Amino acid sequence: MSARYDLCVVGGGIHGCTVALFAARGGMTVVLVERGSLCREASGVNAGTLTMQMTRVALIPYALEAHAMWASAATWLGHDVGVVVCDGLSLAFTQAEAELLSYRAGKRREAGAPIDLVDAKAARLVEPGLGPGVMLAGHCKIDGFANAYLTGLAYRRALIEAGVTILEETAATAVQRVQGCFEVDTTGAPVKAARLVIAGGVWIESMLGWLGVTVPIKVLVNQLAVTERQRPVMRTVIGIASGLLSLKQYPHGTTVIGGGWQARGDRERGGYELLPDRLVGNVRLACHAIPALKEARLARAWAGLEAETRDALPAVGPVPGVPDAYVCGSVHSGYTSGPYLARLLAERILGREPAMPLFPIDRLLDPFERAA
Amino acid sequence: MTFPQRFDLIVLGAGPAGGRAALTAAAAGLTVILIDEQSAAGGQVWRKPRAERVPARTDGQHGEGLRAALDASDVTLALGRRVWSVTEGFRVDSLGPEGSMSCVADHLIVATGAHERVIPFPGWTMPGVMGLAAATILLKSESRLPGKRVVVAGRGPLMAQVAAGILAKGGRVVAVVDQMRLTGWLGALPALATQPRLLAQGGGWMGRVLASRTPWLFNHRVVEARGADRVSEIVVTSASGDRRALSCDALVIGDGLVPGTEVPRLLSARMWFDRLHGGWIPELTADFETSVPGLFCVGDGAGIRGALQAGTSGELAALAVARQLGRKTEPARLARLRRAFARASCFSDAVAAMLSGQTADVARIGPDTIVCRCEDVSRSEIDAAMAEGIRDINQIKHVTRCGMGPCQGRMCGDTVQELVALGSRRSREEVGAWTGRPPLRPVPLGDLVGSFDYGDIPVPEPAPL
């Protein structure tokens, strides 16, 4: 049989690719097994927002580190994903939203995110494109966005340079542990490795099942829309207090409208259908925030799958009871924070102490299994 | 948002296929709504002329007949409406002068026709170059000429129709540049002769062109269009490589038709690749039902077969819907329609063969030639992506942006898939097609949102903190 790698990573999204990259740079021989192409699921179809104002409070310290990573992607990744660093605003149009915003911004500030609450006038200085009716805004200078659809190409180049063996169009189907080594069955040839990382996005639930571990993963089906090119109408990342809007205009003139409105989809079929009322709802929020968007035409809308654990915190750490197996995923706003969390995991796999704690999944096992 | 209106059947597209489907279903007692973007029924072939300008022509009479029948029927006509969303159930959302409208039905017949294939060559994006189908629209509904000295080029009978149309309106055709050999046409004659009326019509167009002493260059193709700010000259070559330049002020060119399959794709109907009938089409039963129960595809969107079979397919699908809804349909009528459809295949397959995509045409595209005109992506950029090992057609779109522009990939999709198949030595089946996404056509955000109160937006629960 073929060579034995130091590490096999299953799943080539932002998490899998980053673990593979840093493990290989740390000296390991690495194989990355991806069912389709690199970063074509959540990591290629997401909104690319790199924001603190939608990040979970517990993840703020990680997201700040990750934001710095994205801002310097040219140095560590070496290839362009179109990162733009700019100001971000989270808006409140009603009293209830203002209260929600004050509370949430306060919590995030305590966790280290430099968010200031500003009035409509100050907000408009930051973003002249704002429509009327803003009551309060959270202003954060650490914000920005990337061109998510370029992620796969950038990582592909970096991984090849780092010597990672990339097996695309190859799905993993099962894993056995044979003589202290993982044997990964795939739709191509089987792969052998001393260590295993499960980084299959919303599919980690069944992958953990291969190792006899049960961790339920909820599937979110996030809807996104993009306009045709248009004159510059905004220069910041815009959200609203509830988090149900994310909005930014790319340098080439298109604007991506998101915020986590749900479409129809599942693990088998992906995000297969967008509901017209929800598209209109999402677009109404966008046009309310930036009225000049009404001049643009809607070019395309789509949906992608995002993983969520029971407590909506990441699954990043060792797999309990299975030495040398790890899981990496289910990170809320995972495009922002994923690279940093995955790098921390790579540190652990390389036998170093990560700079911040991981998020082991022991907490997510059902009590019966934990006792056993 | 207004409450969706319920019908027994929604028909999308009011050409020969959709028109017949709607009339048939209404006659069977079903409640039917027929939606089309054009402000009058007739579709592409039976397009309504601007009344004050042109007298009704032979083709137009079919259109007039259809329009009169629809006006006299119980079909609810929703014309001048742009459909942007079609979802399970089926729910159809459209925008028109009176704002947005939603309707629902358990049965949906899609008759949205085909779009034109133009295989890129240097200069094809220049002003003065247009598709054959676009030129027929200009001639039929606007009664305008594409130019004063026009070169007509490409493949198939539409060239003859356009050239004859230009001559009839007093325009000049510099030459017809035909990719087919004369022997190709002659070889197709027996099959074409199975529909004498259509053959006579086509022969009439061709005869008029030849009688005008317009040069008909068989086995020639356009290799370049040149000009400062508008086409002023085109370069053509014969199969043996003789080049020559033709001076002109317009080039009308078309390399066949591609079925418009956006709706079945959106609804995840199973598709297959049928090169003869234009490319990717839905898998269909004998009643034109797709793999999605209740969803039917008829006309050119179900495979390029022309107006004759379009009407028959529309009628068959509508009768199947009527049957599924418990109406009785005469077996003799069904048998007659099926026979008529089968009989017409001999003719339509011969025409479809002229209009189908040719791998060799695509293989010839030069590296610097723009393939995706919306996003300015050249062939070399697509090849470069493949040279990096990228094979996934959606990933190619991502890294090059080709197909991401306003035409949503309708113009370049077929060509890009063919290029990727060539470059990765895989079949078109293996390469697949871009994932279908709403909106069906770009829609202005302002129209989509209409007027609304912020407080009425059904904003979901906030994510956990």
Ligand SMILES: Cc1cc2nc3c(=O)[nH]c(=O)nc-3n(C[C@H](O)[C@H](O)[C@H](O)COP(=O)(O)OP(=O)(O)OC[C@H]3O[C@@H](n4cnc5c(N)ncnc54)[C@H](O)[C@@H]3O)c2cc1C
């Ligand atoms: C529409 C949308 C918008 C979003 N917007 C943002 C945003 O603006 N900002 C932000 O920070 N986050 C955003 N997110 C979240 C973010 O995209 C995800 O958290 C992150 O990309 C998840 O990365 P991943 O590597 O865990 O998963 P994925 O990117 O899904 O990667 C998993 C990979 O595993 C592969 N795989 C599955 N099964 C197998 C198998 N059997 N064998 C081999 N490979 C397999 C898949 O093909 C896939 O490539 C958004 C998510 C979505 C869906």
